[in-house]
Each structure stands twice: as C-alpha cells, then as structure tokens.
Amino acid sequence: MLRFASGVLAVLAAGTVQAGETVVSIANYRYDRQTVVVKAGDTVEWRNDEKRTSHDITFMEGGAASERLMPGDAFRRTFAAPGRYPYVCEAHKERPEMKGEVVVEP
Numbered sequence: 001m002l003r004f005a006s007g008v009l010a011v012l013a014a015g016t017v018q019a020g021e022t023v024v025s026i027a028n029y030r031y032d033r034q035t036v037v038v039k040a041g042d043t044v045e046w047r048n049d050e051k052r053t054s055h056d057i058t059f060m061e062g063g064a065a066s067e068r069l070m071p072g073d074a075f076r077r078t079f080a081a082p083g084r085y086p087y088v089c090e091a092h093k094e095r096p097e098m099k100g101e102v103v104v105e106p
Contacts, residue, residue, distance in 0.1 A: 021042065021043045021044070021045060021076075022036050022038055022042065022043070022044045022045070023044075023045045023046075023047060024036060024044060024045070024046045024047070024100070025046075025047050025049045026046060026047065026048045026049060026050060026055050026069070026089075027049040027050055028050075029050075029053070029092060029095055029097060029098060030095070030097030030098065031046070031097065031098065031099075031100045033100070034097070034099065034100045034101070035100065035101050035103065036100070036101070036102050036103070037103045037105065038079060038102060038103070038104055038105070039104070039105055039106070040079060040080060040081060040082050040104055040105070040106055041078065041079070041080060042078070042079060042104070043076055043077065043078045043079075044076070044077055044079065044102055045074050045075070045076045046066070046069070046074060046075050046076075047073075047074045048069040048070065048071055048072065048073050048074070049071070050071050051071055052071065053071070054068045054069055054070050054071070054091070055068070055069050055089045055091065055092065055098070056068050056069060056089055056090050056091065057069070057075050057077075057087050057089070058087060058088055058089070058090040058093075059085055059086070059087045060085075060086045060087065060088070061085065061086075063077075063085065064077055068091075079102060079104040081104065082104045082105055082106045083104055084101055084102075084103055084104075085101065085102040085103075085104065086099070086100070086101045087099070087100055087101065087102070088100075
C-alpha cells in the first residue's frame with residue numbers, strides 16, 4: 001500500500017497534463033522528445049528541468065518564441081494549423097539534442 005501511495009504522490013507532484021497537451025522536458029542540454037506529433041488545437045508545454053541552465057524555444061518560422069526559461073519555468077504554445085514546426089534553443093543550437101520539431105496533424 002505504501003508503494004502505491006508513493007507512486008500516486010509522485011504523479012501528483014509531477015503536475016497535471018490536460019487533455020490535448022503534450023509535455024517536453026528539457027534536461028541535460030536536451031529535449032527529451034525531439035519530435036512531437038499532436039493534433040491541430042493541441043498545446044505543447046516545454047519545461048526546463050535543468051538545475052542551473054536556462055534555455056529557450058525559438059521557432060524557425062518566426063512564430064511565438066519563449067523568453068529565457070530559467071530552471072523550473074515552462075512555455076506553452078497551442079498549434080492551430082497543421083504543419084511542421086521546427087525549433088531550437090537559440091543559446092545551444094549547435095547541439096543536435098537542442099533541436100526539435102512539432103508535427104501538427106489535422
């Protein structure tokens with residue numbers, strides 16, 4: 001019973017994810033999911049889970065970009081139109097792990 005309760009607390013502590021929302025964790029200078037596939041109207045949230053380093057989310061098409069995300073900060077974007085939305089962390093774009101893409105399906 002104690003193990004079950006610990007697991008429930010861990011899930012609650014991690015935060016809630018709404019239907020139609022996808023979370024990308026940023027840690028160890030990498031996006032944990034470099035390609036994310038969502039439906040039009042869904043929201044993607046990027047969370048900076050680093051201990052000391054800031055990051056950002058900069059979209060190649062020039063769409064909404066995040067401010068610098070300090071450890072613990074998050075950025076959310078809702079994707080209305082189908083398409084491919086590549087992005088980078090501008091400060092660390094030379095690292096292949098700091099590039100990603102959101103693929104939005106109809």
